[in-house]
Amino acid sequence: xxxxxxxxxxxxxxxxxxxxxxxxxxxxxxxxxxxxxxxxxxxxxxxxxxxxxxxxxxxxxxxxxxxxxxxxxxxxxxxxxxxxxxxxxxxxxxxxxxxxxxxxxxxxxxxxxxxxxxxxxxxxxxxxxxxxxxxxxxxxxxxxxxxxxxxxxxxxxxxxxxxxxxxxxxxxxxxxxxxxxxxxxxxxxxxxxxxxxxxxxxxxxxxxxxxxxxxxxxxxxxxxxxxxxxxxxxxxxxxxxxxxxxxxxxxxxxxxxxxxxxxxxxxxxxxxxxxxxxxxxxxxxxxxxxxxxxxxxxxxxxxxxxxxxxxxxxxxxxx
Amino acid sequence: xxxxxxxxxxxxxxxxxxxxxxxxxxxxxxxxxxxxxxxxxxxxxxxxxxxxxxxxxxxxxxxxxxxxxxxxxxxxxxxxxxxxxxxxxxxxxxxxxxxxxxxxxxxxxxxxxxxxxxxxxxxxxxxxxxxxxxxxxxxxxxxxxxxxxxxxxxxxxxxxxxxxxxxxxxxxxxxxxxxxxxxxxxxxxxxxxxxxxxxxxxxxxxxxxxxxxxxxxxxxxxxxxxxxxxxxxxxxxxxxxxxxxxxxxxxxxxxxxxxxxxxxxxxxxxxxxxxxxxxxxxxxxxxxxxxxxxxxxxxxxxxxxxxxxxxxxxxxxxxxxxxxxxxxxxxxxxxxxxxxxxxxxxxxxxxxxxxxxxxxxxxxxxxxxxxxxxxxxxxxxxxx
Numbered sequence: 001x002x003x004x005x006x007x008x009x010x011x012x013x014x015x016x017x018x019x020x021x022x023x024x025x026x027x028x029x030x031x032x033x034x035x036x037x038x039x040x041x042x043x044x045x046x047x048x049x050x051x052x053x054x055x056x057x058x059x060x061x062x063x064x065x066x067x068x069x070x071x072x073x074x075x076x077x078x079x080x081x082x083x084x085x086x087x088x089x090x091x092x093x094x095x096x097x098x099x100x101x102x103x104x105x106x107x108x109x110x111x112x113x114x115x116x117x118x119x120x121x122x123x124x125x126x127x128x129x130x131x132x133x134x135x136x137x138x139x140x141x142x143x144x145x146x147x148x149x150x151x152x153x154x155x156x157x158x159x160x161x162x163x164x165x166x167x168x169x170x171x172x173x174x175x176x177x178x179x180x181x182x183x184x185x186x187x188x189x190x191x192x193x194x195x196x197x198x199x200x201x202x203x204x205x206x207x208x209x210x211x212x213x214x215x216x217x218x219x220x221x222x223x224x225x226x227x228x229x230x231x232x233x234x235x236x237x238x239x240x241x242x243x244x245x246x247x248x249x250x251x252x253x254x255x256x257x258x259x260x261x262x263x264x265x266x267x268x269x270x271x272x273x274x275x276x277x278x279x280x281x282x283x284x285x286x287x288x289x290x291x292x293x294x295x296x297x298x299x300x301x302x303x304x305x306x307x308x309x310x311x312x313x314x315x316x317x318x319x
Numbered sequence: 320x321x322x323x324x325x326x327x328x329x330x331x332x333x334x335x336x337x338x339x340x341x342x343x344x345x346x347x348x349x350x351x352x353x354x355x356x357x358x359x360x361x362x363x364x365x366x367x368x369x370x371x372x373x374x375x376x377x378x379x380x381x382x383x384x385x386x387x388x389x390x391x392x393x394x395x396x397x398x399x400x401x402x403x404x405x406x407x408x409x410x411x412x413x414x415x416x417x418x419x420x421x422x423x424x425x426x427x428x429x430x431x432x433x434x435x436x437x438x439x440x441x442x443x444x445x446x447x448x449x450x451x452x453x454x455x456x457x458x459x460x461x462x463x464x465x466x467x468x469x470x471x472x473x474x475x476x477x478x479x480x481x482x483x484x485x486x487x488x489x490x491x492x493x494x495x496x497x498x499x500x501x502x503x504x505x506x507x508x509x510x511x512x513x514x515x516x517x518x519x520x521x522x523x524x525x526x527x528x529x530x531x532x533x534x535x536x537x538x539x540x541x542x543x544x545x546x547x548x549x550x551x552x553x554x555x556x557x558x559x560x561x562x563x564x565x566x567x568x569x570x571x572x573x574x575x576x577x578x579x580x581x582x583x584x585x586x587x588x589x590x591x592x593x594x595x596x597x598x599x600x601x602x603x604x605x606x607x608x609x610x611x612x613x614x615x616x617x618x619x620x621x622x623x624x625x626x627x628x629x630x631x632x633x634x635x636x637x638x639x640x641x642x643x644x645x646x647x648x649x650x651x652x653x654x655x656x657x658x659x660x661x662x663x664x665x666x667x668x669x670x671x672x673x674x675x676x677x678x679x680x681x682x683x684x685x686x687x688x689x690x691x692x693x694x695x696x697x698x699x700x701x702x703x
Contacts, residue, residue, distance in 0.1 A: 043525050047390070060539050063530035068522045071532035072389050072416055079383035082376055083348060083390030083398070088523060090345040090374040090396050097523060121386065124379030 003039075003202055010038035014066045016046075021064035022056040026231025028195035028221030028238065029053050032137045033108060035198050036217070037067070039205040042104045045084060046070070049077035049113030052144040053137065075117040077107045078125035078134060085130045104209050105132035111152035112142045114218075115178045126185040126214045133208050133215045136178065137195075139223040147226040147278075151176045154246075155297070156290050157278045159226075164281035169290050174297065182216035183252040189215040190252040191260075195222065196238035200249050200260055207251070220247045228277020240272040245302040256312040259305065269295045329501040331462040331494035335401070335427045335487070336361035338469035340371050341509035344425075345396035345516070348376040348387035352406040353439045354491040355429035359401055381406035385413035385424075392422040393531055395521030397473065400424065403491060404431035407445040411452065417484045418453025418547050420532055423476035423518065424484040427469060430458075430592065431491035432676040440677020441491035443592065443643040446620065447652055453547035454484040455554055456621040458591040462499045465489040467565065467573050468618075470504065473513045474561045480553040482518065488620075490593040492677060504569060512568055551622045558619055575619035576627045580606060584613030586689055587632055587666075589657055590641040591617045594673075594680055601685040612689050617653065628660050638666045639688050641697075643674045673697040 001009070010016075016037035023030050029052060037044055048054045048071045057064040058071065072080045085105050091097045109118050114136035122134060141159050142148040149159040153171050158164035162171040183190040188211035191204040201219060208215035222238055224231045241247040242261065246269055249261040270291060273279040282291050329337065332355070339347070339362050349359040366373050374396075378384045384400050392398040402410060407428060417424055430446055432438040446456055455475060459465035468487045476485040489495055504512075520529050535543055558575050566572040577595075580602050581587060588598055595616040605612045615631055617623070632638050638661060642651030650658070654670025661668050671688055673680050678698050687693040 045522060045525075055534050058530050058533040060533040060535040060543070063533065065530050066528055068525065068528045069530045070390065070393065070522055071534075072386055072420070073413060076383060076386035076413065079378060079386035080390035082378065082383070083346065083387030083392075084394040084522060086346045086348070086374045086376045086387065087391040087394035087396035087398070090372075091394075091523065093372065093374075094345070096395075103523070103525070120379060121383050124383055127379075128377065 003199060007035065007038040007202060016044060016065070016067045017057065018064045018066055022059070023052065024224060024231070026222065026224040026234040027052070028139065028234060029137050031195045031198070032135065032201070032219045032221050035201050036106065036135055036205050039202040040104050040106070040209055042102055042209070044104050044106055047077050047081045047084065047105065047107045049107070049109035049118055050074035051110040051113055053108055053110070055144060074113055076121045077109045077113055077118060079121040081105050081107045081132045082125045082128065082130045085132055107132060107134045109134070109136055110143070111136060111138040111140060112150050114138070115151040115176055123185065126182065126187050126216065129213055131213060133205070133217065135217045135219060137219055137221040138178070139221045139226060140175070141223070141226050143223045143226045152178065155294055156282050156287070158281055159278070169281060169287050170278070179218045182218070186255060187215065188213040188254060191217045192248065192250050193217060194220040194238050194242050194247055194249060196235045197242065197249060197261065204251060204260070207253070226278065228280070229275050233275060237272070237275050240267065240275065243267045244269045244272045244298065246272060246298050248302060248305055250305060250309065256316065257305065257309040258312065259309045269298050326500035326502045328498045329462055330357065330496055330498050331459070331465045331489045332357035332429070332496065333361055334462045334466035334501045335469050335489070336365065337503055338466050338509070339399055340365040341504070341506045342397070342399070342470070342473060342513050343371045343510065344373055344399040346374045346376065346391040346398045348378050348384040348391070348400050350378050350381050350384045350402070350406065352381065352403045354431055354495040355401045355403040355406070355427065357495065358427050358429070381409040382413060385410040385417065388424045389413060389417045389420060389422045392424045393420060393518070393521070394523045395516070395518065397516035398424050399426065401427040401429070403429040404433055404445045408433060408448055411449055414449050414452040414454050414484060416532070419544065421482040422484060423473070423482050425469070425472040425476050426484065426486050428486050428488040429491045429495040430488045438676040439491065441493050441593070442675050442677065443488070444675070446486065446488050447644040449486065450621065450652060453551070454486050454621065455551070455619070456486045456488065457619055458488045458617070459494060460593060460595045460616065462489070462494055462497070462501045463571070464573060465494055466501055466503065467569065467571055470509055470512065471561050471565050471573065475554065475557055477516060477518070478557045479519065481550050481557050483547065483550055483554065488592065493593040508568060512565070555622050555624065573618060575622070576624040576631065577616040577618060578631050579614040579616060581613035581615065581631055583611055584635055585611045586637040586639070587613050587615055587635045588639045588641065588685070588688060589615045589617060589628070589653065591620060591653070592643065594641065594643065597680065597682060598685055601682050601689070604682070605686070605689060610689070623656060625660050628657060629664070632661055632664065632666050635666045637669070637691065639669045639671060641688070642670065642672050645672045645675060671695055671697045
């Protein structure tokens with residue numbers, strides 16, 4: 001069966017995440033969740049960090065989840081998953097659980113619950129080697145609490161805690177490279193994907209689950225409210241993040257970098273900025289330097305990634 | 320019981336680690352902190368030598384230890400951990416959640432002072448920090464009791480009418496690091512006593528997918544949180560049931576409240592933990608001198624045996640309550656609660672704070688407390 005047919009088939013009957021939840025129109029999160037879960041053939045158990053996905057899908061007494069789902073707090077999703085996975089191993093070893101149908105453990109956390117407050121628990125869990133897939137839906141700010149700056153917020157973005165103003169051009173720091181941080185844990189699979197590129201995401205999920213150890217996926221997901229774009233521009237705004245090379249799609253398998261999508265032409269980052277109200281202030285004359293800086297850093301990061309991937313590919317050929 | 324018993328010389332930590340070995344929990348997330356560390360060190364050696372089949376999770380913080388414990392316990396695996404002081408402080412957020420999600424985790428606590436200044440010795444400040452979390456909190460008087468309570472704890476935590484975390488406290492260093500004769504039950508007896516781990520809705524039951532740890536607004540939060548209070552009320556009875564059953568097995572009765580020579584006492588002292596041992600000696604001395612004094616040893620801080628405290632003090636004219644933790648700007652927690660419980664009785668209730676950061680409470684100071692001659696802060700050097 002083709003990948004698309006498999007995904008559609010898995011959505012039929014009892015989809016892992018049902019409709020009727022309260023996520024916004026044009027939000028990338030449910031697209032990420034469904035693509036991820038529908039790409040996994042085994043039974044799944046889901047752990048969620050506090051955030052939009054948790055709040056919008058599990059208001060008591062209702063739930064949108066048709067798979068076992070657990071939320072404990074904001075900063076500890078990876079630790080909770082560690083405990084569940086340890087319990088699974090202990091019970092399976094004692095014959096208290098059927099072993100023929102392995103469970104895949106999937107964590108969903110936003111960028112706050114991954115880059116910032118959740119980083120320590122995530123790092124510990126990756127280092128310990130728990131068998132689980134951690135998916136960060138990265139929408140580049142604390143959207144659930146109302147668009148506050150996070151470690152994932154890009155340079156120049158106006159947020160409610162780094163507002164653009166007469167003396168301010170928004171956030172003045174670069175976002176941290178969380179995908180590289182995850183890769184530095186030398187786990188079997190790390191991937192960077194986008195909600196707009198379902199095929200690429202689905203393939204990475206399949207690979208991550210088969211990797212036989214901890215896996216990390218950083219998935220760019222839009223937020224119409226926080227980014228300031230029309231909900232219908234969901235795909236365009238994410239596509240442009242990829243096409244401008246601001247958000248490269250790549251994977252790190254056993255330490256080896258591979259770019260999984262090569263944009264055909266150089267699209268200036270201003271095209272991506274122009275779609276979003278959070279960057280409107282960058283059209284001011286005094287923002288020229290920042291815009292140039294954003295472009296310079298995008299190019300620099302891309303070139304570094306390209307070099308890394310080329311040398312890893314060459315090394316693979318030699319060996 | 321007629322069988323011959325043999326006591327071994329064990330510290331409180333070793334005693335508790337042995338209880339854990341005998342219980343053989345499925346999962347134990349661990350993170351080191353003084354004075355609890357010997358518990359997890361001894362226990363991981365048992366695991367390394369194949370004496371238990373426990374899955375150890377060496378987490379990167381106490382916050383993650385309690386988080387992993389919640390995941391594991393609700394996944395369907397018997398889960399235990401241990402901590403002290405700053406570690407417990409770091410866990411407190413998740414202890415509240417563990418209670419709210421009804422995770423029957425058993426945790427050994429080596430009770431220790433909180434920073435600053437940093438200090439590694441015993442007091443009850445850490446336990447008090449988790450007072451309102453919804454976790455059951457028991458305090459041992461000595462290493463034997465630490466062992467006994469640890470064996471009883473899974474039965475209390477996992478009881479279908481309770482389903483709450485249980486913290487088994489032992490005073491840092493005074494108990495955790497002091498060797499005493501401790502009588503261990505046979506391994507099989509402990510295993511049979513604790514039985515199989517069963518919870519109503521294990522997450523790993525794929526046949527009935529459930530959402531756990533959901534979001535509740537004002538329309539449901541109050542009711543859900545109140546279920547903890549209701550479970551705590553039921554826990555009073557469960558603790559006594561388990562204590563009675565444990566007494567049959569061990570010959571030792573560990574009730575929520577121990578009344579020591581209170582029958583005709585005019586003056587009573589209320590305290591928790593290792594201090595109770597010293598107070599018992601002082602009570603014996605004073606009784607020998609003809610004084611009508613007695614002790615109420617609170618073993619269950621949560622749930623607090625309210626009715627039994629009231630009944631036990633019914634004949635007393637003076638009750639002195641010792642808190643081994645301070646409440647700056649307020650009234651000591653145990654003092655305030657005893658005062659509320661005894662409101663309307665004929666007893667005059669006094670409160671004292673003592674022993675912060677591991678300072679010993681001497682028999683002479685206990686005598687002064689009984690005599691009504693001790694200051695509010697017992698054992699505090701004057702500023703001069």
